[in-house]
Amino acid sequence: MAAKTDEQGVTLAAPSFASAPSSARRITLASRLQTVAPPIVAFGLLIGAWEVFVRWQQIPVYLLPPPSTVMTVAFARWGDLLTSVSTTFTAALAGLGMSIIVGITAALVMSQNKLLERSLYPYAVTLQTIPIIAVAPLIIIWFGAGTPAVIIIAFLISLFPMISNTAAGLTSTDHNLISMFELYNANWWQRIVKLKLPFALPYIMTGLRTSSGLAIIGAIVGEFVGGIGGQRGGLGYVLTAAAIRLDMPYLFAAAFASALLGISIFMVVSLIQKLLLGHWHESAIAREG
Amino acid sequence: MSTTKAAATDPSPGSPTIPLIDADRVTKVYKSGTIALENVSLRVREGEFVCLVGPSGCGKSTLLRVIAGLGSITSGKVLVKGLPPDRARRELADTAFVFQDATLMPWRNVMGNVELPLELRGVSRVERRQAAKEALELVGLSAVAKSYPRELSGGMRMRVSLARALAARPRLLLMDEPFGAVDEITRQHLNGEVLRICALAGWTVVFVTHNVFEAVYLSNRILVLSRQPGRVVAELAVELPYPRLPEVRTSAAYGHLVGQVIQLLN
Numbered sequence: 320m321a322a323k324t325d326e327q328g329v330t331l332a333a334p335s336f337a338s339a340p341s342s343a344r345r346i347t348l349a350s351r352l353q354t355v356a357p358p359i360v361a362f363g364l365l366i367g368a369w370e371v372f373v374r375w376q377q378i379p380v381y382l383l384p385p386p387s388t389v390m391t392v393a394f395a396r397w398g399d400l401l402t403s404v405s406t407t408f409t410a411a412l413a414g415l416g417m418s419i420i421v422g423i424t425a426a427l428v429m430s431q432n433k434l435l436e437r438s439l440y441p442y443a444v445t446l447q448t449i450p451i452i453a454v455a456p457l458i459i460i461w462f463g464a465g466t467p468a469v470i471i472i473a474f475l476i477s478l479f480p481m482i483s484n485t486a487a488g489l490t491s492t493d494h495n496l497i498s499m500f501e502l503y504n505a506n507w508w509q510r511i512v513k514l515k516l517p518f519a520l521p522y523i524m525t526g527l528r529t530s531s532g533l534a535i536i537g538a539i540v541g542e543f544v545g546g547i548g549g550q551r552g553g554l555g556y557v558l559t560a561a562a563i564r565l566d567m568p569y570l571f572a573a574a575f576a577s578a579l580l581g582i583s584i585f586m587v588v589s590l591i592q593k594l595l596l597g598h599w600h601e602s603a604i605a606r607e608g
Numbered sequence: 609m610s611t612t613k614a615a616a617t618d619p620s621p622g623s624p625t626i627p628l629i630d631a632d633r634v635t636k637v638y639k640s641g642t643i644a645l646e647n648v649s650l651r652v653r654e655g656e657f658v659c660l661v662g663p664s665g666c667g668k669s670t671l672l673r674v675i676a677g678l679g680s681i682t683s684g685k686v687l688v689k690g691l692p693p694d695r696a697r698r699e700l701a702d703t704a705f706v707f708q709d710a711t712l713m714p715w716r717n718v719m720g721n722v723e724l725p726l727e728l729r730g731v732s733r734v735e736r737r738q739a740a741k742e743a744l745e746l747v748g749l750s751a752v753a754k755s756y757p758r759e760l761s762g763g764m765r766m767r768v769s770l771a772r773a774l775a776a777r778p779r780l781l782l783m784d785e786p787f788g789a790v791d792e793i794t795r796q797h798l799n800g801e802v803l804r805i806c807a808l809a810g811w812t813v814v815f816v817t818h819n820v821f822e823a824v825y826l827s828n829r830i831l832v833l834s835r836q837p838g839r840v841v842a843e844l845a846v847e848l849p850y851p852r853l854p855e856v857r858t859s860a861a862y863g864h865l866v867g868q869v870i871q872l873l874n
Contacts, residue, residue, distance in 0.1 A: 495709065
């Protein structure tokens with residue numbers, strides 16, 4: 320920004336906006352603390368109350384373990400937990416990757432052909448309304464228990480938000496921009512790559528936020544019904560196994576790990592969104608205002 | 609400027625007497641039944657600055673889109689340099705359009721936006737960068753070449769839009785109420801810019817506006833259109849000498865012309 324101000328010359332009233340970001344950043348830091356601190360405090364209070372309640376009422380560990388025990392177990396079996404998390408994460412990521420590719424491609428194809436859109440879109444919607452748990456056994460039968468089935472379930476559950484959001488983005492391109500591309504004789508490829516897809520990017524990112532969370536859920540559900548067991552079993556397997564053994568502290572530890580996994584993926588996607596859209600789209604810069 | 613003999617016979621394309629735009633009894637009826645244009649004829653010669661003035665909904669934007677090769681007509685005939693507009697658009701590619709709003713791509717910086725027309729034409733990176741730089745210099749925006757549209761004021765965005773049209777190196781510039789959304793002071797300033805750049809670039813301009821003052825200040829010919837159906841009510845020559853400095857606005861001749869147009873509009 321400083322360099323820009325230097326070469327400003329006399330023509331523009333730019334300094335007013337050139338100096339704005341630094342002060343805005345300072346405000347953001349303070350306001351970020353204000354937004355981050357209350358939930359952390361609330362979380363701490365909740366955990367404390369839980370600990371006190373369990374000890375005071377002397378609730379048995381197999382019903383509700385105190386947070387301190389959950390923490391101890393989590394630390395003691397840190398390695399196992401991490402393996403499970405990475406198994407689930409890998410499957411979810413693979414499923415998500417597939418739904419990004421298939422979802423964007425499907426939306427692009429449908430945006431090019433009205434007839435195709437009218438024939439296929441209802442089924443994309445139907446796909447969304449089918450409870451994934453109902454098709455999961457079918458997928459296990461077709462693909463066998465194991466990672467491929469888990470990936471496919473994660474893919475199916477996270478596909479629809481990618482299709483619908485991309486489709487919405489592709490149909491809302493600014494009309495004047497379309498006219499302008501027509502005026503300057505843009506070919507089909509240029510229209511897609513230089514106009515339609517960039518315009519749809521904020522929508523695609525919204526879809527990705529939803530889909531990333533769903534992919535984790537899908538992977539865990541997949542592991543419930545047909546994941547691999549044993550040492551390298553994912554979180555879904557660990558949760559069922561611990562529940563059967565009434566290993567409550569480990570069950571809680573695995574549940575927390577799932578939550579943390581979901582949150583971290585959400586944060587990574589938000590970061591990608593900020594990197595891709597930060598310089599131009601309102602969805603990524605709203606906080607600064 | 610008085611070579612209007614080319615009306616009766618169809619002259620061969622490329623001859624100097626042929627008008628740049630020749631619209632003859634153009635009628636456009638929308639599917640809804642709305643008559644946007646009725647028997648509108650317009651002939652624009654090379655180097656002219658023609659303003660279309662009329663209330664909103666008089667079809668002036670429609671006419672501009674037709675000339676650009678972006679819309680169809682129901683009856684009549686439109687030729688741009690002797691070619692149907694859509695062929696002229698594809699084969700000559702020397703028309704630029706400035707829209708009501710700046711119509712910039714928010715994901716590209718100013719330079720990237722200005723480069724677009726040349727990029728779509730397949731001009732090399734070095735060459736189009738050079739052209740964009742020159743265009744930005746001409747509108748006085750070199751300093752913000754790397755800024756994004758959202759960082760600019762409305763007036764500055766409009767100037768970027770102008771620079772983009774400039775970078776396309778057009779011979780014909782079509783402007784559709786380009787300064788309708790900016791404040792009066794900025795608008796007067798931008799009007800001056802347009803005249804200055806026009807003189808430099810040798811554009812032929814068709815400028816749509818509902819602002820009578822703007823029309824008189826800019827053009828050497830004004831077509832007054834009526835609302836629904838859009839018809840040409842009157843044609844008026846503006847005989848104020850170029851270059852027109854801001855002082856023109858206080859002259860008696862200017863005031864008289866403005867009065868005339870206002871009367872024609874009612």
